Amino acid sequence: MVKKAELEILEEIAPNTFMIRYDDKKFLATKSRSKPHYGEKKYAEFREWIPYRSKLAAMILNGYRIKLKPDMKMLYLGAASGTTVSHLSDILEEGVIYAVEYSARPFKKFLELSMERRNIIPLLKDASKPEEYAGIVEKVDFIYQDIAQKNQREIFVKNAEFFLKENGEGLIMVKARSIDSVAEPSEVFSRFLSEMEENFTILKHGKLDPFHKDHIFVHVRL
Ligand SMILES: C[S@@+](CC[C@H](N)C(=O)[O-])C[C@H]1O[C@@H](n2cnc3c(N)ncnc32)[C@H](O)[C@@H]1O
Missing domain, CATH: 3.30.200 (Phosphorylase Kinase; domain 1)
Structure with missing residues (x-):
């Protein structure tokens, strides 16, 4: 049987x-x-x-939780083809996700996803120039950033200045090698964290191993 x-x-x-x-x-x-x-x-x-495809899933499976509400407004920087955004779209059912990606190639697939989901607003824009989408994006409760750039801290700070509500929160996925390809990851992370503390309260940070090697998540509040 x-x-x-x-x-x-x-x-x-x-x-x-x-x-x-x-x-x-x-x-x-x-x-x-x-x-x-x-x-x-x-x-x-x-x-x-899948945690190997989404750093947010890796963070959750490593035991850390962030408070997400169905009606939240979120700004997502570095949408790529929309792997993580697709799950956030399931979670923020009555909310909205403004999702920025500057590379046309993954954006094509991301557009298909956005057409199927009414809570995603896709923006083919450079996240380091928030002034270019300031006319479209409203104040948000949460900023999620996963862009693997050397100046990712500056990009996050700039977007928070434009769009994050008072007491709003954010999550940044940090890849050590994208900031400094030769230094020890632990050194890169501690420098990153102390610089972030100049603008935000750090609520928690932690590793994304074994799913994403030499990456950390940093959860902050404005
Ligand atoms: C690691 S991937 C993101 C994966 C995605 N967050 C996910 O979990 O499904 C990083 C993405 O950030 C994008 N990116 C890097 N710098 C950017 C910038 N300044 N503005 C917009 N997108 C950027 C890259 O083109 C790439 O698609």
């Missing part, structure tokens, strides 16, 4: 975000009305959220 696979919700992590067990497989997923976007599997209404 063939045993029917069973799906079980193990934990609710955030709005529409769950740890799921399906047969012997345990994984993070978002509840979604949409089809898969980047090769992830969909089990019933749950879209697998």
